[in-house]
Amino acid sequence: MIRCCLVLYSGTLPLASYQELSNFLAEVERRAYKQSLFAVHDEHGALDIVQDAMMKLTEKYSGKPVEEFPMLFQRILQNTIRDYYRRQKVRSLWTTLLSSLVPHQEEEYDPLETLEVADDSNKHNRPAEALERSQVVKLIEQALENLPARQREAFLLRYWEELDVSQTAAAMGCSEGSVKTHCSRATHSVAAFLKSKGIEP
Amino acid sequence: MNDNNLAKKIIAHLDYGTSSLDGRLQYRLQAARLHALEAYAKPHHGFSLAWSSHAGKGGHGGAHSPFRIWAPLLVLVLGLMLVTYWQTTQQTNDVAEIDAHLLAEDLPIHAFTDNGFDAWLKGSSQQ
Numbered sequence: 561m562i563r564c565c566l567v568l569y570s571g572t573l574p575l576a577s578y579q580e581l582s583n584f585l586a587e588v589e590r591r592a593y594k595q596s597l598f599a600v601h602d603e604h605g606a607l608d609i610v611q612d613a614m615m616k617l618t619e620k621y622s623g624k625p626v627e628e629f630p631m632l633f634q635r636i637l638q639n640t641i642r643d644y645y646r647r648q649k650v651r652s653l654w655t656t657l658l659s660s661l662v663p664h665q666e667e668e669y670d671p672l673e674t675l676e677v678a679d680d681s682n683k684h685n686r687p688a689e690a691l692e693r694s695q696v697v698k699l700i701e702q703a704l705e706n707l708p709a710r711q712r713e714a715f716l717l718r719y720w721e722e723l724d725v726s727q728t729a730a731a732m733g734c735s736e737g738s739v740k741t742h743c744s745r746a747t748h749s750v751a752a753f754l755k756s757k758g759i760e761p
Numbered sequence: 762m763n764d765n766n767l768a769k770k771i772i773a774h775l776d777y778g779t780s781s782l783d784g785r786l787q788y789r790l791q792a793a794r795l796h797a798l799e800a801y802a803k804p805h806h807g808f809s810l811a812w813s814s815h816a817g818k819g820g821h822g823g824a825h826s827p828f829r830i831w832a833p834l835l836v837l838v839l840g841l842m843l844v845t846y847w848q849t850t851q852q853t854n855d856v857a858e859i860d861a862h863l864l865a866e867d868l869p870i871h872a873f874t875d876n877g878f879d880a881w882l883k884g885s886s887q888q
Contacts, residue, residue, distance in 0.1 A: 578801050585797065589790045590779045607789055614797035622801050697778035700771055719768040720775060747768045 576626040584629045585614055588721075592637055595716050598704045599641045600648075609644055613637040634717055634731045696759055703753035707746055710734075714742030715750075 596606035717728045
C-alpha cells in the first residue's frame with residue numbers, strides 16, 4: 561500500500577529506498593571525491609565537499625526516484641564546490657589582511673615529511689606495469705587540475721559520470737552547445753598534455 | 762581517434778586511479794556516507810504545517826523554501842484584511858439601522874436633540 565502511494569506521489573517512477581540511496585552513494589563517492597580534489601586541490605576540503613553533498617542529497621532529495629539521483633547529486637556537488645570557492649576567497653582575504661598585521665614567523669620543517677611514499681608496491685604482480693599506469697593516472701589528474709573549471713566540469717560530468725549532453729547542460733546551467741565545446745576542448749587539452757610528456761593516450 | 766574514444770581511454774585511466782584509492786580515504790568516505798544516511802531515517806517535526814511533510818522531498822523545495830516562509834504571512838495579512846472589512850461593513854450597517862429606526866419613529870428627529878424633551882421623558886418615566 562505504501563509503495564503504491566509512493567508510486568502515485570512521484571508520478572511514474574518509484575521512490576528510492578534506503579538501500580538504493582546507500583548503493584548510489586557508495587558507487588559515486590570516490591569519483592565525487594576525485595572531482596572535488598581536481599577542483600579544490602585540497603584533500604580535506606574535497607572530503608568536506610563530498611560529505612556536504614551527500615548530506616544535502618539525503619536530507620532534501622532522498623524521496624526522489626533513484627533514477628534522478630545522478631543528476632541531482634552532480635548539481636549539488638558542483639554547487640557545493642562553488643560554495644567552497646566563495647568561502648575560500650573570503651577566508652584568504654581575511655588571512656591576507658590579518659597576516660599583514662602580524663609579524664611573520666619562519667617555521668622549521670623537514671622536506672622529507674612532505675614526500676609521499678607509494679604504498680601499492682605489493683598490490684600488483686607486475687610492479688613495472690603498475691608503476692607506469694599510476695604515473696599515467698597522475699599525469700591525467702594533473703592535466704585535469706590544470707583545465708579551466710568549466711571544461712573540467714563538463715568533461716567529468718559527460719564522460720566520467722556518463723550524463724548525456726542535455727543532462728550535463730542542465731547540471732552546469734549552460735547550453736548543450738557549450739557542453740560539447742567544453743568537452744572537446746578538455747579532451748584535446750588532456751591529450752596534448754600527455755603527448756607533451758611522451759605518452760600516447 | 763575521435764573525441765569520444767579519446768575521452769573513454771582517459772576515463773579508463775581515471776577509473777583505475779579511483780579504484781586504487783588510499784585505504785584511509787576510503788574509510789573517511791564510508792564514514793561520510795554513513796553519516797549522511799543517518800539523515801534518511803530522521804522523523805519530521807510534529808509541529809509543522811500540513812504541507813511541510815512534503816517539503817523535504819522536493820516539490821516546493823526545502824525547509825528554506827520561499828513558499829513556506831511567505832504562505833503563513835500571506836494568510837495572516839488576508840485574515841487582517843477580512844477582519845477590517847467585516848468591522849467596517851458592520852459599523853455601517855449599525856448606523857444605517859439606527860437611522861432607519863429614527864426615520865420610522867413618529868417623533869421628529871430634532872426631538873432627540875432637544876434637552877427639554879429629554880428632561881420631560883425622564884420626569885414622566887419617574888412618575
